[in-house]
Amino acid sequence: MPFENLSEKIQYSLRKLTGRGKVNEKDIDDAxxxxxxxxxxxxxxxxxxxEFINEVKELALGERVMKSLTPGDQVVKIVYEELIKLMGDxxxxxxxxxxxxxxxxxxxxxxxxKTTHVGKLxxxxxxxxxxxxxxxxxxxxxxxAINQLVTIGKQLDIEVFQMGILAKPQAIxxxxxxxxxxxxxxxxxxxxxxxxxxxxxxxxxxxxxxxxVNPDEILLTVDAMTGxxxxxxxxxFHEKLGITGCLLTKLDSDTRGGAALSIRYMTKIPIKxxxxxxxxxxxxxxxxxRMAKRILGMGDVLTFIEKAQASFDEEEAxxxxxxxxxxxxxxxxxxxxxxxxxxxxxxxxxxxxxxGLGSQIKNLDIDEKKFVYIEALIGSMTKEERNNPDLINKxxxxxxxxxxxxxxxxxxxxxxxxxxxTMRAQMKxxxxxxxxxxxxxxxxxxxxxxxxxxxxxxxxxxxxGGFRF
Amino acid sequence: xxxxxxxxxxxxxxxxxxxxxxxxxxxxGLMGKxxxxxxxxKEIDEDLFDDLTDAFIMADIGVETTLDFIEALKxxxxxxxxxxxxxxxxxxxxxxxxxxxxxxxxxxxFNLQKNDLSVFLFVxxxxxxxxxxxxxxxxxLKKEGKKILLAAGDTFRAGxxxxxEVWANRVGVDIVIKKGATDPSSVIYEAxxxxxxxxxxxxxxxxxxxxxxxxxxMKELEKMxxxxxxxxxxxxxxxILVIDATTGQNGLSQAEAFMEVTNITGVILTKLxxxxxxxxxxxxxxxxxLPIKxxxxxxxxxxxxxxDLEDYIGGLFIGSEDDTDA
Numbered sequence: 121m122p123f124e125n126l127s128e129k130i131q132y133s134l135r136k137l138t139g140r141g142k143v144n145e146k147d148i149d150d151a152x153x154x155x156x157x158x159x160x161x162x163x164x165x166x167x168x169x170x171e172f173i174n175e176v177k178e179l180a181l182g183e184r185v186m187k188s189l190t191p192g193d194q195v196v197k198i199v200y201e202e203l204i205k206l207m208g209d210x211x212x213x214x215x216x217x218x219x220x221x222x223x224x225x226x227x228x229x230x231x232x233x234k235t236t237h238v239g240k241l242x243x244x245x246x247x248x249x250x251x252x253x254x255x256x257x258x259x260x261x262x263x264x265a266i267n268q269l270v271t272i273g274k275q276l277d278i279e280v281f282q283m284g285i286l287a288k289p290q291a292i293x294x295x296x297x298x299x300x301x302x303x304x305x306x307x308x309x310x311x312x313x314x315x316x317x318x319x320x321x322x323x324x325x326x327x328x329x330x331x332x333v334n335p336d337e338i339l340l341t342v343d344a345m346t347g348x349x350x351x352x353x354x355x356x357f358h359e360k361l362g363i364t365g366c367l368l369t370k371l372d373s374d375t376r377g378g379a380a381l382s383i384r385y386m387t388k389i390p391i392k393x394x395x396x397x398x399x400x401x402x403x404x405x406x407x408x409x410r411m412a413k414r415i416l417g418m419g420d421v422l423t424f425i426e427k428a429q430a431s432f433d434e435e436e437a438x439x440x441x442x443x444x445x446x447x448x449x450x451x452x453x454x455x456x457x458x459x460x461x462x463x464x465x466x467x468x469x470x471x472x473x474x475x476g477l478g479s480q481i482k483n484l485d486i487d488e489k490k491f492v493y494i495e496a497l498i499g500s501m502t503k504e505e506r507n508n509p510d511l512i513n514k515x516x517x518x519x520x521x522x523x524x525x526x527x528x529x530x531x532x533x534x535x536x537x538x539x540x541x542t543m544r545a546q547m548k549x550x551x552x553x554x555x556x557x558x559x560x561x562x563x564x565x566x567x568x569x570x571x572x573x574x575x576x577x578x579x580x581x582x583x584x585g586g587f588r589f
Numbered sequence: 590x591x592x593x594x595x596x597x598x599x600x601x602x603x604x605x606x607x608x609x610x611x612x613x614x615x616x617x618g619l620m621g622k623x624x625x626x627x628x629x630x631k632e633i634d635e636d637l638f639d640d641l642t643d644a645f646i647m648a649d650i651g652v653e654t655t656l657d658f659i660e661a662l663k664x665x666x667x668x669x670x671x672x673x674x675x676x677x678x679x680x681x682x683x684x685x686x687x688x689x690x691x692x693x694x695x696x697x698x699f700n701l702q703k704n705d706l707s708v709f710l711f712v713x714x715x716x717x718x719x720x721x722x723x724x725x726x727x728x729x730l731k732k733e734g735k736k737i738l739l740a741a742g743d744t745f746r747a748g749x750x751x752x753x754e755v756w757a758n759r760v761g762v763d764i765v766i767k768k769g770a771t772d773p774s775s776v777i778y779e780a781x782x783x784x785x786x787x788x789x790x791x792x793x794x795x796x797x798x799x800x801x802x803x804x805x806x807m808k809e810l811e812k813m814x815x816x817x818x819x820x821x822x823x824x825x826x827x828x829i830l831v832i833d834a835t836t837g838q839n840g841l842s843q844a845e846a847f848m849e850v851t852n853i854t855g856v857i858l859t860k861l862x863x864x865x866x867x868x869x870x871x872x873x874x875x876x877x878x879l880p881i882k883x884x885x886x887x888x889x890x891x892x893x894x895x896x897d898l899e900d901y902i903g904g905l906f907i908g909s910e911d912d913t914d915a
Binding site for chain 1 (some may be wrong): 866
């Protein structure tokens with residue numbers, strides 16, 4: 121089982137202890153060995169793994185566990201607590217000036233995602249910190265890096281300061297900073313070229329840029345898929361520049377992201393942001409405690425709620441819930457939901473944040489493009505049909521018309537109506553569940569009523585997958 | 590032992606010198622770390638094997654591959670009766686050759702068609718260096734007298750097309766760009782038609798970086814692959830998975846997922862001029878049988894060399910001899 125994530129592994133190794141009554145040292149050793157392998161497979165630095173295991177084992181061998189009636193639970197608790205300690209106790213916010221121009225310098229290895237995240241961060245801080253950002257393109261080495269930032273700037277409607285590739289980065293940042301002050305920008309984000317930490321010449325360039333702009337934050341972008349060398353890289357950048365925070369990118373991959381643990385533990389640099397996709401709003405602040413919970417499979421509920429809140433307002437949500445409960449859910453509502461969900465980011469990413477679903481959705485085949493098709497199908501329905509889904513169910517003619525109008529196949533409209541009906545039924549039963557049932561579902565002990573656990577898709581045919589959520 | 594000797598005798602030419610230079614940036618001596626570990630132990634015991642395990646793990650060689658390797662080493666008949674830890678070194682190196690070669694003659698060369706078009710497809714996750722690698726290969730093949738065409742198939746990332754265009758101009762090769770295109774397959778299709786009509790020798794297709802767990806994007810790649818297969822006999826002739834040397838265990842998941850949608854023929858390991866060892870490619874070879882074709886050693890177009898197993902294994906244990914840590 122090579123591709124299980126860390127939380128599943130730890131859960132598995134500890135489940136064997138849970139509820140078994142007395143444990144002996146050998147049991148603990150066995151659990152520790154599994155945790156060790158699992159942490160190494162998660163790319164946690166081998167030295168940290170050693171220390172971590174030693175600490176956990178010592179605590180686990182204490183009275184509390186050995187004499188406890190629920191030794192497994194105790195070990196889980198210890199692992200969880202130690203893991204949080206490892207991640208840093210609380211979220212460290214970005215450090216911006218109260219007044220004047222704040223400066224964020226972005227540095228890192230090649231391909232770690234600096235340019236993309238300069239854009240994402242500018243967008244994020246504009247929205248959440250009410251900043252007026254300017255982005256400076258100081259990567260004069262990688263072909264078209266400046267174009268990339270300019271394109272991102274256009275997408276976001278954020279100005280980019282650039283002087284082409286013939287100017288020296290030191291001169292670019294100096295002029296860019298002057299420009300920002302002159303134009304009244306209160307936030308400057310500087311994109312720099314990717315470089316190896318051992319490249320003396322290019323590292324010196326960063327040192328000089330730092331001296332020129334005196335940044336409030338020097339953020340190191342780190343690819344979440346980085347292996348054992350992550351610590352080395354972070355240390356070297358830190359030694360030269362005094363990094364103030366990390367930005368962990370590509371966390372939407374299936375990596376277990378042990379690099380995050382390693383960097384935090386070895387360098388004490390806080391991880392401040394996480395990148396979660398290629399869209400410009402797919403960035404989030406880093407919450408160590410949530411991350412630790414996530415690692416242990418307890419789900420990241422708070423992030424989910426926050427994301428949801430940004431897209432749904434409460435009153436609207438209540439109305440929707442009522443509709444769902446009464447089974448009065450229409451295609452219009454459905455379309456509305458799809459749009460909102462799309463605003464929140466990728467479906468799979470979102471589902472992964474829900475406790476208990478983390479492991480279940482891994483094999484769920486979510487084709488986000490299907491939503492475009494659904495939108496097209498619904499777009500081809502008449503107003504009447506959208507408000508009264510039953511009209512379509514019975515009418516071959518209507519279905520044919522919708523299929524033709526949307527450019528999708530008859531099969532697809534058929535699938536949509538079927539899925540829609542099942543969904544309505546599911547919603548109704550879900551909304552009418554009592555707390556006990558809810559609890560079971562969220563712990564993964566019971567399936568959501570009417571929802572079959574999914575299996576990896578076998579067929580390769582175009583429509584075999586159907587619409588799945 | 591045989592294999593090791595063959596590689597020892599391999600004549601040192603210019604290319605392998607440069608290869609070493611890239612890797613040597615931080616090195617005090619090939620195998621330095623391995624030597625340090627072995628000389629730091631008097632006996633061959635569990636302690637020693639633990640330290641060896643750490644050294645393998647640190648180089649990002651897969652956990653499973655490492656644990657299997659160390660187990661096999663313990664049980665190797667040549668180890669039996671040995672008392673001096675330092676005597677283990679040739680056995681370890683030899684076993685690593687076996688791990689990679691698996692008794693095969695691994696062919697690094699590209700599958701170039703004689704007198705006909707060859708199409709290479711480059712795939713990988715975001716930020717591994719696909720575009721730069723394509724430029725380097727274009728440069729190398731052009732020097733060999735081939736007529737090269739590039740296809741700007743990364744229609745997604747901002748500036749990606751411009752990046753490849755800059756490289757095409759620098760190297761002096763032609764490029765197919767479809768302004769405003771959103772379907773990369775259509776770019777690939779056009780490039781294939783042009784390459785066939787105008788008798789190019791090699792078509793190198795760039796693709797957008799994609800995380801292997803994104804179903805849509807993997808399907809998009811599957812389609813590009815299908816277009817090439819349909820339009821060119823036996824194409825694509827090479828499908829190269831580009832892997833960043835800093836990649837950890839996720840490299841395995843990358844290899845598995847990309848192999849599912851395309852017929853990966855080999856790996857190019859990039860950014861080996863840094864401090865990362867890229868050991869995950871050994872695990873990839875071990876588990877999925879993918880050969881490493883070339884390694885990237887810098888940002889210039891000359892900085893690409895054929896994979897050299899002996900240098901590579903030496904590089905995995907770079908370190909000074911008194912360095913048992915870090």
